[in-house]
Amino acid sequence: MREEVESAIRDRVAGYFETIYRPGALHFNAIVHAVENAVSGAIAIAGPIYDAGGGFPVMRIGIVGPGGALALLSDDGANDTDPHWSPDGRTLAFLSDQGHGGGNFQLCLADADDLASRKASPVLIGEAVEAFSWSADGRRILIQTADAGADAAGSASTARIGSAAKEARPSWMPTVETGGHNNLWRRARIWDVESGVFTDLGVAGQNVWEAEWCGPDAVVAILSARPTEGGWYQTGIGIAPAEGGPFVPFATSDVELAKICASPDGRRIAVLQGRFHRTVALGTLVLYDRDGGKPVIPEVGAEISSLAWRTNSALFFTGFRTPGTVAGTLDVSTGVATIEWESAGTAGRKVPYASPVGEHALLVPGHGSGRYPHLLRVERAREEMVLDLATPAIGDLIDTIGSAEAICWRGRDGLEVHGYLMMPAGVVRPPLVAFIHGGPSHLFRDSWTFDNPLAALLVSQGYAVFFPNPRGSSGRGLDFASRVIGDWGGEDRHDVLAGIDHVVAHYDVDGARLFVTGGSYGGYMTTWLVTQTDRFNAACAIAPLSDMRSFFFTAHHPEFLEIYSKGGPYEVGGIFDTRSPLRYADKVSTPTMLIAGEMDRTTPPTQASQFHHALVLRDVPSELVLYPEEGHAAARLEAQIDQGVRVLRWFKTWEDRYGGDRRR
The missing domain is CATH 2.40.128 (Lipocalin)
Incomplete structure (x- = not known):
């Protein structure tokens, strides 16, 4: 009987992922980029596709034809992404790892009238291209690169930049680290399309995270003195002449910077500032005049x-x-x-x-949603x-999961907090899962699967899912995002618990069947909550941070934790001790699953294994799941299916742990 139940769960999960991804059908399951040719009106999109055999998603570029017909730019199994039409509309530039190894992107050019025809383009040895932009006259391309071996950010941290292009190593050969990644830099250079000549920008000690044209004669960039992932949290703005030379410091910031761009004439510079992370920038718009003067913060009524x-x-x-x-x-x-x-x-x-x-x-x-x-x-x-x-199957799935309702409640100090709730169709008083986002500077939006297929899977299987945006989240300004600084696991925790109370009190959910899950910061909050309360039937922490001190010495961006915690690893009795879940593992009675990717450098898998072993030593039900090829989030189709099966089985196992209705 148990095997039949297990098989039924796996079939339902596999069917769900078949519906949302359609592997093997050359089906885009998301649109990451979309650009229109200013001359012809042709539209190029980029997004992920899963092949029939499963595996990791492949980024592809499609050209949208009449009636929504899609033609793939190429079908060679390589990753193609980030399309940009030239100003004259005659060339499509994009990034591809074809022939260079997975993830080792290089610049490619295709003829707009014959996209199968490739034009001459550069190949950089020992570097991968992360971003690029055309000059206004279309004669030059500004390229921003990363040295092979440099860390990728966030959920992209499955591997280091360009690592897949390296030669195979003997199994016995050691990995040797000396000075971290202090010798792996990000750079900017200009490529002349006609002559093929490169012009290097910047000098030693200037790490280029972003670069954009600042008129025809200059380039503006976000820079740091340190090239490591943590250096991104300590940046400033610089301007370099297009003929080459150092970036001259232009502006500094006490908070993070991203999305820099300059007006076509180079007179004005726009940038976002705030509390956010490299792959999820959402902040305040700031305008600078290149000739000087006080920066302006225009009122646009939104976080940008x-x-x-x-x-x-x-x-x-x-x-x-x-x-x-x-x-x-x-x-x-x-x-x-x-x-x-x-x-x-x-x-x-x-x-x-x-x-x-x-x-x-x-x-x-x-x-x-x-x-x-x-x-x-x-x-x-x-x-x-x-x-x-x-597709029609998507329509059937939507009939099951419905759509989200935006909800609002107050924290214990009266602060207004927002979030969303999804209720499964046709289920009377379903169990409730609190699903906590990463970050903490991130947010839930009313989005397809809430940016995590596991969330909609839970709804499709009869769970109500609550998506809180506690203090520290993006989307509500710098003050709201900064309220978590120095208070990890404090009032943000109470915002989540107050939100659960609100949902249980005002919606038809079963207060006796409560669960909690989340990834990254959401994984931290999951492990933290089970040390503070026993109200959850079970928990599942994905890519968690469970011990701040060991995280500081093993993650690729320790500076982030110093900034957000206002603490340090050598302070005994400080926040690294008082807000680390591992220090309170002896208080846990909640059955807790820990999931991590062995390739994760953002929250290393030891964070999950430490907490798991701490619970096992105290006879608390726990299960540790480590995926050998995954990074900060499961990407391989087989891993996503397996993770979904395990989480559903774990929650189902403990669904009646308390029995009765505990509406509290």
């Missing part, structure tokens, strides 16, 4: 996540305005922001994203469906 200049005075933006997503254009000369698209759902993948077209239109890769990814073209408030990726 993407920027692009339409003209010298018109700045396009996408952002989050609780509880939805907005896109619009700021007239920088008047300070007036015009919202051109708004939705209770969202656009873009990890943070809101849309792409401007000309002076008045935009491409919106939209989606929502009850809406599969699709592409809209919006012009003067008129929406046109360019591409709808949904």
Whole structure:
């Protein structure tokens, strides 16, 4: 009987992932980039596709034809991403790892009239291209690179940059580290398309995280003195002449910087600042005049996540305005922001994203909790469906999972807190799962699967899922995001618990069947909560941080923890002790599953194994699941299916742990 139940669970989980991914059907399950050719109107998109045999997703580029027909740029098994049309519309530039090893991206050029025809493009030895942009005249391309072996960020940290391109090593050969990654840099250079000549920018000691054109004669960049992943949290702005030379310091910041871009004439520089992480930037828009003067913070009524200049005075933006997503254009000369698209759902993948077209239109890769990814073209408030990726099976799934409701409650100190709730269709008083996001500077949006397939899987299997955005989350300004600084596991914990109380009191859920899960910071909060309360039937911590001190000495960005905790590893009795779940493992009675990827450098797998062994030593039910090929989040299809089966089985095992209805 147990084998039959196990088989039934696995079949349901596999069917769910078959529905949302359609492996082998050359089906885009998300739209990461979307750009329109200014001359021909052709639209290129990039997104992940799963092959029939499973494995890791492959990034592909598709060209959208009449009626939403999609033609793949290539079908050679390589990763292609980040398409950009040249200003004259004659060339499509993109990144590809074809022939270079998985993840070792190089710049490629294709003829717009014959996309199968490749033009000459550079191959950088020992470096991978992370980003690029055309000059306004289309004669040069600005390239930002990372040395092979440098760390990738966040959920991309399955491996180091370019590592897949290295020669196979004998099994006995040791891994040797000397000075961390202090010798692996990120750089900027300009490539002349016609001559093939490179012009290097910057000097030794200037690590380039982002670089964009600042008019035709200069480049503006976000820089750090240290090249390690933690150095990203300590950056400033510099400007270098396009003919080469050092970046001259232009501005400094006490908080994080991202998404820098300059007006076409180079007079104005826009950048985001705030509390966020490299792959999930969402912050306050700041405008600088290149000639000097005090920076300006315009009022746009949202936290911004993407920027692009339409003209010298018109700045396009996408952002989050609780509880939805907005896109619009700021007239920088008047300070007036015009919202051109708004939705209770969202656009873009990890943070809101849309792409401007000309002076008045935009491409919106939209989606929502009850809406599969699709592409809209919006012009003067008129929406046109360019591409709808949904299938009939997706429609059936949506009938089961419904859509999210935006909810609001107050923390124990009266602070207003927001989040979302998904209720499974046709289930009376379902069990409730609190699903906590990573970060802490991140947020849940009303998005497809809430940016985590496990979440919608739980709803499809009869669980109500609560998505809190406690203090410290992005989307509500610097003050709200900063409220977690120095107080990890403090009032943010109470915001989550108060939200659970609110849901149990006001919605038809079973208060006797409560669960908690989350990844990264959500994994930290999961392990922390089970040390503070026994109200949960079971817990599942994914990629957790369980001990701040050992995390500091093993993760690739220890500076992050110093900034966000206001503590340090050598302070005895400080926050590294008082807010580390491992220090309170003797208080845990909740059955807890720990899941991690063995390749994770953001929250190393030892964080999960330490907490697991601490519970086992005290006879607390625990299960440790380590995926050998995964990083900060499961990406391989087989691993996602297996993880879903294990989490469902774990929750089902402990669903009746308390019995009765504990509405508290």
